[in-house]
Amino acid sequence: MSFKKILYITCLIVVILEIVFLKLMHLGHGYFEFEELPAFGALVGFWGTLFIIIVAKSLSKVVTKREDYYD
Amino acid sequence: MTDFIHPGIVLILGAFLLPALPKNFRGPYSVLLATVGFFFTLVAEQGTYGYMSLFGVEISPLVRVDKLSLIFAYIFSFIGLIGIIYCYHIDDWIQQLAGLLYTGASVGVSFAADILSFYLFWEMLSFCAVLLIWSQRTKEATEAGYRYILVHIVGGLSLFAGVMIYIYQTGNLQFDSFMNYSGELFWWLTLIGFVLCAAVPPLHAWLPDAYPSATIYGSVFLNPFTTKAAVYALIRGFPGAEVLIYLGSVMAVYGVIYALLENNLRRLLSYHIVSQVGYMVAGVGLGVITLGLNGSASHAFNHILYKCLLFMSAGAVIYATGKEKMTELGDFGRYAPITALSFFVGAFSIAGFPLTNGFIGKSPIISAAGELKNAFAYIMLNVATCGTIISIICKMGYYTFFSSRKSDYQVRQTPLNMRIAMLITSSLCILIGIFPQFFYYFLPYPMNYEPYTAQHILDTLGIFSFTGLVFAIFLKILKPKPYLNLDIDWFYRVGAKYSIKSLNKTVAPAEYEFINKIWRWLIDGVIIPVSGRITAYEDRKMNTLPAFLSSLAKTISDGLACFHTGKVQDYAFYMLSFIGLVLLLYLLF
Incomplete structure (x- = not known):
């Protein structure tokens, strides 16, 4: 089994666990209303990382220079 | 002071023995010293110590050990020990010395009860950090070290100004929460001093600039102390x-x-x-x-x-x-x-x-x-x-x-x-x-x-x-x-370069073209002729008087010389004629 397949299956299991334990069995309690979204952790992980990558890549258009820039 | 031994002082004093030791003993000695420092931190009891008065001013107490300072002191002294173990094998006592001093100063920061001794230990941190950066001994490290120290001088001065105004306004030397004075000038100055050391953007660029330039052992010591001492100071003060x-x-x-x-x-x-x-x-x-x-x-x-x-x-x-x-x-x-x-x-x-x-x-x-x-x-x-x-x-x-x-x-x-x-x-x-x-x-x-x-x-x-x-x-x-990747340090790295360039274009020509010419005219046209005149005047006036006096003396002594014949009868004749002259004058008047 390839590494990517393991990753996809892990993601799926985590989403199922989040929905089962938090949404169906109500084992957790969030601080905010938006935490009540199904699989909140997975959403933060996905969109948060996407946000970081997009910001970093657009920033690098301005700040990334050749290594001898300061010499 | 017998019930409490300050681990920071032990580490700092003990570290200075390191260069005097033979090469083979430096590694074991520094591990031993760091262990002793960690031990004294572990046995430290909560309380306040070191009451003293200086020049009639009561500074009390100097050392405060409470749960907040203890947790930071534990980790500072422990990680100092780990760092010393990590650099056990190197043959460079400056790094081991700086590491031990750095550990001692951080423990000192966390135990300082009054704001002045806190400030002293605080400034020692930057000094040790620069030693560790310069130990890499490359051009980049030297430059990064200079940038580090310049940035930290700015932060240190801001903190110092804040501390001085705080003491002046409140008369209080204790380092406690500043939150009662929120919004005052010294509150902001002290906060800027602390957040600069905590590397809060936009005052953070010294950190990714300096830490990768240090030696690999140096960066193990650098990363725990300065920023976390700042976090301690923020928890305590803000x-x-x-x-x-x-x-x-x-x-x-x-x-x-x-x-x-x-x-x-x-x-x-x-x-x-x-x-x-x-x-x-x-x-x-x-x-x-x-x-x-x-x-x-x-x-x-x-x-x-x-x-x-x-x-x-x-x-x-x-x-x-x-x-x-x-x-x-x-x-x-x-x-x-x-x-x-x-x-x-x-x-x-x-x-x-x-x-x-x-x-x-x-x-x-x-x-x-x-x-x-x-x-x-x-x-x-x-x-x-x-x-x-x-x-x-x-x-x-x-x-x-x-x-x-x-x-x-x-x-x-x-x-x-x-x-x-x-x-x-x-x-x-x-x-x-x-x-x-x-x-x-x-x-x-x-x-x-x-x-x-x-x-x-x-x-x-x-x-x-x-x-x-x-x-x-x-x-x-x-x-x-x-x-x-460029960061905020671009402003002072490139800014410094351009300010030198613009000085070259403005101040240097002005200096060369304008001030230099005036100066030359002043020297050639005024100073040299005037001093020539003065020399001539000296020759004429000043030298004639001694020459006249000496020639006068010579004439007189030449005239007197004809009386000095060296014969006894001549001298007897002078004496008798002098006595005769005196008697004659006495009889006449």
């Missing part, structure tokens, strides 16, 4: 300052964004210090409830452990291969399993995986943001976690220890003492993660907090797995590239 919540949250995300772009191992880790200290700064801002302050202290403690572990394993990679860019590494895990293991323990800890100390360390801060209903901090700190995972575990871990080999590097065996230091720290990271309640007992304020709740564990697992998913999708885009 608990619940609201501005810190927003500074800290932005800083946590800022650090990981830059970390994601970096190629150099230690620069990437340095940006993670910025990000992680962001959590602590936000925690101080959330300190209106003690959960936030406890979170800052616990995160600082755990951060020091795993960050040093990461710096030690990065140092081991650099020691073994001589390369420190991800574009030149790859597939290193095959050659050094212990280094790889330590790195991944550190990486999972910093990202906050359950059962590591990072998870239990930063949970209280995020929970404090939740309890205070601060959605901005809550979201930003969670997003920063995503960034931490992707830049450290995924990017640095994958491209250094796995992926394909990118250059033909030689692998050197790392010394045993380096591996011992890494293994001790890794096991502590895991142990604290498994037994959080034991660790929470040492936090400054009592709290009843359980990090391992279903909600928290599942959210964390979700964040981890989906960050991994996004990394797998964007694997190609995130490949490290051999480039440099």
